[in-house]
Amino acid sequence: MIVAKDLKKHFKVHKRPPGFGAAVKSLFHRTYETVKAVDGVSFTIERGERVGFLGPNGAGKTTTLKVLAGLLHPTSGDATVEGFVPFQRSPELLSKITLVMGQKSQLIWDLPPSETYAMNRAVFDVPRAQFDATLKELTELLELGDLVDKPTRQLSLGERMKCELAAALLHQPTTLFLDEPTIGLDVAMQVAIRDFVRSYNQRHSATVLLTSHYMDDVVALCPRIIVIDRGTLIHDGDLRGLVKQMDPDKRVSFTVTTPLPGGPGCDDETLAKLGTVLAKDGKRITLRVQERELPSVVGELLGTLAVADLAIEDPPLEDILRKMFGKVHK
Amino acid sequence: MKSQLSRTVRALPTLLRIGVAETVAYRAEFIVWILTTTQPLIMMSLWTSVARGGSFKGYDADAFVAYYLATLLVRQLTGNWVAWQMMEEIRMGTMAMRLLRPIHPFVTYTASQVAALPFRSIIALPLVVILLVTSASSGVTHDPMQLAMFPLSIAMAWLITFAILFAIGSLAFFLTQTMAIATLYFGLFSLFSGYLLPLDLLPTPIAKIAAVLPFRFTLSVPVEIITRTLPHGELARLLAAQVAWTVALIAFAVWLWNAGVRRFESVGT
Numbered sequence: 001m002i003v004a005k006d007l008k009k010h011f012k013v014h015k016r017p018p019g020f021g022a023a024v025k026s027l028f029h030r031t032y033e034t035v036k037a038v039d040g041v042s043f044t045i046e047r048g049e050r051v052g053f054l055g056p057n058g059a060g061k062t063t064t065l066k067v068l069a070g071l072l073h074p075t076s077g078d079a080t081v082e083g084f085v086p087f088q089r090s091p092e093l094l095s096k097i098t099l100v101m102g103q104k105s106q107l108i109w110d111l112p113p114s115e116t117y118a119m120n121r122a123v124f125d126v127p128r129a130q131f132d133a134t135l136k137e138l139t140e141l142l143e144l145g146d147l148v149d150k151p152t153r154q155l156s157l158g159e160r161m162k163c164e165l166a167a168a169l170l171h172q173p174t175t176l177f178l179d180e181p182t183i184g185l186d187v188a189m190q191v192a193i194r195d196f197v198r199s200y201n202q203r204h205s206a207t208v209l210l211t212s213h214y215m216d217d218v219v220a221l222c223p224r225i226i227v228i229d230r231g232t233l234i235h236d237g238d239l240r241g242l243v244k245q246m247d248p249d250k251r252v253s254f255t256v257t258t259p260l261p262g263g264p265g266c267d268d269e270t271l272a273k274l275g276t277v278l279a280k281d282g283k284r285i286t287l288r289v290q291e292r293e294l295p296s297v298v299g300e301l302l303g304t305l306a307v308a309d310l311a312i313e314d315p316p317l318e319d320i321l322r323k324m325f326g327k328v329h330k
Numbered sequence: 331m332k333s334q335l336s337r338t339v340r341a342l343p344t345l346l347r348i349g350v351a352e353t354v355a356y357r358a359e360f361i362v363w364i365l366t367t368t369q370p371l372i373m374m375s376l377w378t379s380v381a382r383g384g385s386f387k388g389y390d391a392d393a394f395v396a397y398y399l400a401t402l403l404v405r406q407l408t409g410n411w412v413a414w415q416m417m418e419e420i421r422m423g424t425m426a427m428r429l430l431r432p433i434h435p436f437v438t439y440t441a442s443q444v445a446a447l448p449f450r451s452i453i454a455l456p457l458v459v460i461l462l463v464t465s466a467s468s469g470v471t472h473d474p475m476q477l478a479m480f481p482l483s484i485a486m487a488w489l490i491t492f493a494i495l496f497a498i499g500s501l502a503f504f505l506t507q508t509m510a511i512a513t514l515y516f517g518l519f520s521l522f523s524g525y526l527l528p529l530d531l532l533p534t535p536i537a538k539i540a541a542v543l544p545f546r547f548t549l550s551v552p553v554e555i556i557t558r559t560l561p562h563g564e565l566a567r568l569l570a571a572q573v574a575w576t577v578a579l580i581a582f583a584v585w586l587w588n589a590g591v592r593r594f595e596s597v598g599t
Binding site for chain 2: 011053066069070071072073087089091092094095097099101104105106108109111115119120121122123124125203
């Protein structure tokens, strides 16, 4: 269980304009400003939940994660993770959590990942039998094969990330802080990592707090999302609830078999009566349709047009967030 | 607390093994670094030529050779680079990964530095042989008690050096860049530890200052134990002072770490 109460983390940052003169001046006089990276965030995450942590760059997501993982000392407020105060970094807490940072490696750079695994087994005091079983399970799930015996510096980004995940999970933590775990990976690898995280969460009832710039990660993994912007929490709830609240209309995408425009019933005027045309690309059209109009619009489309395929979707999360952050910043 | 201690003890062999593997990975750089610590050989050639015309303040040529070989031996076995390692990890934010492990970084850094000792023996062992079989052996003590206490004194010299450098590394939490402080430390160390010249050759006021600073206990004391004949009372006094400095400086280094880690900004992501 993770609890954050009015959590704040402020940084004092030295500001200096570019140029030689400013550099010399900064030797004698420095101007500082306070950056409120996290500014009064509160939430509770129950054991076994998968929560997506969303926000634009610099919103305070990673800082919050680092405070919860015990790396940063909060300026004020309270936080507990599995009943422990994170910044005290008690060995008991550190044995229960893990933090995976897509842009920072815990693998020993010049040695094969197997050496990092051996070190983690020692420092986390994992019994040999449990270590062997967990490593076997992780090797199969992540398809590590002989990657673990190549020097880390010679692995590709995707291979390294898979090995990184294994290193982070060998001690079987029950709280996972995942900061951009799929950054830079190709689509197939992103899907593999998502599947793995979901499976780990279900097998170990692990709590997962995930940040990602790939909305697909969040949609696929996280029933609940917390949105922060400029250090403050602006939404905490389920994904569908957020979508409904911000943009309740559906997206109806369909492909017609007759050429456009000019086909019967497919001119702009007719389409405008059914909904707002968001995209029209050759034979592919996307309409924005109010939810209560959906049955009649779909009936109309299927009844009057030669439709090859049709899909009804929620608006993309990217659009929702863009709209959300736009609103906040106004 | 007890389980934490036993966990640490159980982890040590693996930490040392990984440390050795890392040292081997950087072997070329490591050998070059070892070679840069051979300054006492230069000082030795300088002072032996001074002493060629007769002994200088009680040191004849063999005494100087014995002194500087012992200095090089102690330096090889006690030198470490933990301050530079910590500075880099704090400045780049990679310290974060070390902080996520349930063993105090003082222990993990100790293990990685101790792991370099077998490679330092590449230089240290021939020095011992030269000290024992050449004319310099006349400058080596024959007292069994001093010979027995020499490894203990080396171990404490290592810990004092490590603690000072760990404290300088911890300053990076406050200052981010502490390279200049490390350079200043090395300057003071060279003068006050006996690295450049025996402390009894220093002008009296400076020798008095050297006597109350910790630097003497990082190098000169083990060198004195192996190259002089000391009354056992004096030997005990030196070792007791070394124990006191070891305890005090480790406590100070850990205190500074604990104060500094609260300011860690974990930059880089």
